[in-house]
Amino acid sequence: MSAEPLLEVDDLSVRFDTDEGPVQAVDRVSFALAPGEVLGIVGESGCGKSVTCMSLVRLLPETAKVSGSVRFGGADLLALGPRRLRRVRGREISYIFQEPMTSLNPVFTVGDQIGEVVRRHLDLSRRDARRRAVELLQLVRIPAPQRRVDEYPHQLSGGMRQRVMIAMALACDPKVLIADEPTTALDVTIQAGILDLMREVREKLGTAIVLVTHNLGVVADIADRVIVMYAGRKVEEAPAAELFAAPQHPYTVGLLGAIPRPGERRERLEEIPGRVPASARPLEHCVFADRCRYADETTRTQVPDLRPVRPGHLVACFHPEAERAA
Amino acid sequence: MSIVAQDVERPRVADSRRRLRVLGKRFLRRPMAVGGLLVVLAFVVVAIFAPLLAPFGVGHTDFNAVLAKPSSKHLLGTDDLGRDELSRLIWGTRASMQVGVLATLLAMVVAVPIGMLAGYYRGWVDHVIARLTDVLLAFPFLILAVGLAAILGPSLLNVTLALGIGSIPGFIRIARGETLALREADYVPAAVLNGANDATIIFRHILPNMTNTLIVQATVTIPGAILGEAILSFLNLGPQPPAVSWGTMLQEAEPYLTQAQRLAVYPGVAIILAVLAFNVLGDGLRDVLDPRTTR
Amino acid sequence: MSAASVLEVEELVKHFPVGRGLVGSSGTVHAVDGVSFELREGEMLGLVGESGSGKTTLANCVVRLLEPTSGSIRLHGRDITHLSRRELRPLRRSLHMVFQDPFSSLNPRMTVGEIVAEPLRLHRLAGRKTRESRVIETFERVGLGPEHRFRYPHELSGGQRQRVGLARSLILEPSVLVADEPVSALDVSVQASILNLLRDLQRDMGFSCLFITHDLATVEFLCDRIAVMYLGQLVEVASRDAIFRDPQHPYTQALLSAAVVPDPAEQRKRRRVVLEGDPPSPLAPPSGCRFHTRCPLHDLSAPQSDEVEPALREFAPDHLVACHLVAPGTPAPRISGVEASVA
Numbered sequence: 001m002s003a004e005p006l007l008e009v010d011d012l013s014v015r016f017d018t019d020e021g022p023v024q025a026v027d028r029v030s031f032a033l034a035p036g037e038v039l040g041i042v043g044e045s046g047c048g049k050s051v052t053c054m055s056l057v058r059l060l061p062e063t064a065k066v067s068g069s070v071r072f073g074g075a076d077l078l079a080l081g082p083r084r085l086r087r088v089r090g091r092e093i094s095y096i097f098q099e100p101m102t103s104l105n106p107v108f109t110v111g112d113q114i115g116e117v118v119r120r121h122l123d124l125s126r127r128d129a130r131r132r133a134v135e136l137l138q139l140v141r142i143p144a145p146q147r148r149v150d151e152y153p154h155q156l157s158g159g160m161r162q163r164v165m166i167a168m169a170l171a172c173d174p175k176v177l178i179a180d181e182p183t184t185a186l187d188v189t190i191q192a193g194i195l196d197l198m199r200e201v202r203e204k205l206g207t208a209i210v211l212v213t214h215n216l217g218v219v220a221d222i223a224d225r226v227i228v229m230y231a232g233r234k235v236e237e238a239p240a241a242e243l244f245a246a247p248q249h250p251y252t253v254g255l256l257g258a259i260p261r262p263g264e265r266r267e268r269l270e271e272i273p274g275r276v277p278a279s280a281r282p283l284e285h286c287v288f289a290d291r292c293r294y295a296d297e298t299t300r301t302q303v304p305d306l307r308p309v310r311p312g313h314l315v316a317c318f319h320p321e322a323e324r325a326a
Numbered sequence: 327m328s329i330v331a332q333d334v335e336r337p338r339v340a341d342s343r344r345r346l347r348v349l350g351k352r353f354l355r356r357p358m359a360v361g362g363l364l365v366v367l368a369f370v371v372v373a374i375f376a377p378l379l380a381p382f383g384v385g386h387t388d389f390n391a392v393l394a395k396p397s398s399k400h401l402l403g404t405d406d407l408g409r410d411e412l413s414r415l416i417w418g419t420r421a422s423m424q425v426g427v428l429a430t431l432l433a434m435v436v437a438v439p440i441g442m443l444a445g446y447y448r449g450w451v452d453h454v455i456a457r458l459t460d461v462l463l464a465f466p467f468l469i470l471a472v473g474l475a476a477i478l479g480p481s482l483l484n485v486t487l488a489l490g491i492g493s494i495p496g497f498i499r500i501a502r503g504e505t506l507a508l509r510e511a512d513y514v515p516a517a518v519l520n521g522a523n524d525a526t527i528i529f530r531h532i533l534p535n536m537t538n539t540l541i542v543q544a545t546v547t548i549p550g551a552i553l554g555e556a557i558l559s560f561l562n563l564g565p566q567p568p569a570v571s572w573g574t575m576l577q578e579a580e581p582y583l584t585q586a587q588r589l590a591v592y593p594g595v596a597i598i599l600a601v602l603a604f605n606v607l608g609d610g611l612r613d614v615l616d617p618r619t620t621r
Numbered sequence: 622m623s624a625a626s627v628l629e630v631e632e633l634v635k636h637f638p639v640g641r642g643l644v645g646s647s648g649t650v651h652a653v654d655g656v657s658f659e660l661r662e663g664e665m666l667g668l669v670g671e672s673g674s675g676k677t678t679l680a681n682c683v684v685r686l687l688e689p690t691s692g693s694i695r696l697h698g699r700d701i702t703h704l705s706r707r708e709l710r711p712l713r714r715s716l717h718m719v720f721q722d723p724f725s726s727l728n729p730r731m732t733v734g735e736i737v738a739e740p741l742r743l744h745r746l747a748g749r750k751t752r753e754s755r756v757i758e759t760f761e762r763v764g765l766g767p768e769h770r771f772r773y774p775h776e777l778s779g780g781q782r783q784r785v786g787l788a789r790s791l792i793l794e795p796s797v798l799v800a801d802e803p804v805s806a807l808d809v810s811v812q813a814s815i816l817n818l819l820r821d822l823q824r825d826m827g828f829s830c831l832f833i834t835h836d837l838a839t840v841e842f843l844c845d846r847i848a849v850m851y852l853g854q855l856v857e858v859a860s861r862d863a864i865f866r867d868p869q870h871p872y873t874q875a876l877l878s879a880a881v882v883p884d885p886a887e888q889r890k891r892r893r894v895v896l897e898g899d900p901p902s903p904l905a906p907p908s909g910c911r912f913h914t915r916c917p918l919h920d921l922s923a924p925q926s927d928e929v930e931p932a933l934r935e936f937a938p939d940h941l942v943a944c945h946l947v948a949p950g951t952p953a954p955r956i957s958g959v960e961a962s963v964a
Binding site for chain 1: 671672778780808809810811812813814816817820835837838839841842843865875876877878879880881882883884885886887888889893894895896898899900
């Protein structure tokens, strides 16, 4: 945490113009990523977690209006020319998507696809590229990599495909790996293996990981620090252990109460009344106000700023858990 | 009975009229499509009110003005028999639009049930229908229509029949494909569990959901039929005098191409305009009605 | 314990031919391969399995959207395995299903009021007036206001749509409800409200429910008994307590250990079993015990498990296990690192 941040996101906002009017998908989100850190970004669908990550390496369509800055290696990624951006993408920051089925090209072998990445970025010969591909498959623990390297994506299972995706992402030894719901499409027994692999990657290669997920269990498993997003805003940020032990934002508290946990017998799950507001214009009140049981006059008329309740624990709430108890 | 709403979720959109408004907005954002719609509406109005708009009757001849240039009496001039060109163009609009719309309706009425049967029951029914459609599609549309028109004999009704029949295979394909896709939606098995029979499923759950696609298909079939009518008429398979359509006008203008090009230009422009208008309207509708469109 | 069963499934098999072409059938998907269980009156039975386990096919057979290849399904003692659609129609009143996808399961061209009224209409159970009041009453039950009747599905949120789906399947007060992953397409906070609702409805109305899911924590919250399915077969059937406190089948043990707990302290302490290898294809299920290719205890069970298919046998009262390593009174060895998840 004290180390110089690798990636620094400042006041990132993303807006889409649609038929229903402008939609503020991400609203002034800031965070930093330290080298070798696993940062979890959690939230429900439409909270802006994926959009945030896609905008880091400018994967959003033209219609998205992005503002703020993303500092990486002394440059602002949002202002980078296409050439330099391509050099960063895939080589220094790589991205893995939720759906390993559609992210691989069905007409090329696994080896060709990994090879293409390394040849493009590292200027290796065909033979070296293949050797590197086998090496990478080994790294992601694909059995019999010598044989697998010549197989086509349809010959692999979902878990194997996701491993191939990770291998491709790691091909150039990136400093940052952005993983967007990497285990959501997978079964639990397969998910466990992928999580272990990501942990290993971090430990062996020192890759920093941004993990986007809706699954709090996955975050609990692997993240060092967690950001909770709601309706385009960052509402809470804390070290993982602290977030789960002492959540501050009523939304985080509600989310944790809503999931059934193994070994815990409850009569009812906690519900969060209401629904996510259709994010439109910047609000003049707390985004969570109309669903919050502690909402009062202040909540309905002012926007809470993110503020520390403890070192390293930020929350955007007028009535965080800690202060209410006091 | 202790269940009270735990989450008082509010609907995202206030009411369904809002959706129509959104569709309307999307449509208005496409100037080409709006232009197409206006032209189509203009033709429809002319076709419906032809008797009121045409200065002269269908068969009216004026032997004092044969091949006359445009004048105040005959705004667009006259043809070789002294018939008023403007009147003929207006009456022709009526005939051509009639052929386009009726042929398309005929094709839809016949093809949609067949296509739906194939898509819904699959199996051998589908096999037979799909193969027959393929065979029909193997004949170019026009050759098929020309052949049919030749067999049926020249008249506006027969042209309509021929073009309608010629458009059937395309519609079967569309209806079959849509049905295949729609029957995969979970509301179909849900209807089975409700105790629905096949007729309920087909008419209540599948047909209403394919109307968008059918409308779009119609907007491309109508201009096809209008063009087809022109070609059949040009080949003398169309309506016989004194009946008039854009196609017969074109055909009758042919001998005078060197002396009075305008006789060919009027119906030609009308045909091009109508075909173009329907096509851009269809393109626009396809984009607007496609749920994946966000703009 | 021995409540009367409303639904009995015996040796159910559903095979799908694949790749039929000129050369004939090139293979068979063994989606469900000899499954037997009973659904008892007023119980919630959880059917847990991963993708490809055949749980959805099993559900579709049970509600007779599919016709089983062999075996039998008895609803209130009546054999419905091979009844035609027409013969089934009157029986549909006592059997309905909630689907996974709240978007695709509601006809976009009908108001949700019409959607919920359809079962009444099709069974000609009520006149227009009574139908209306039944719909309103059912809406109330699932936590929707009567004014929602006039809305179209796309105007509702995912959670509301799933409530409509529940209303449709419960308006005829069926005795059996099959719920196929009814919350997995929903957001976490909405899942909670639907799960609570389902539990309340079940207690109020007393229907029996076959709840299908891949999520262990959900069945633990909701279900009285749990059946674990792997590659077309049941590997373990037991009460909730037995499954979670004393899982026997190595697959059940692995599944429990792989589930993630939203608590870093707890989660990072857990040692999980990562199953080796890929799940086998249901086109060519392994011989013998279907789990033997990935079983962490394979060293102990081989060679018997490679050749002989283990039967689902009673290990303890009301606790069935299909594993060679388990015999009445002899529990399976623990897979290293797996402790019962309950402190």
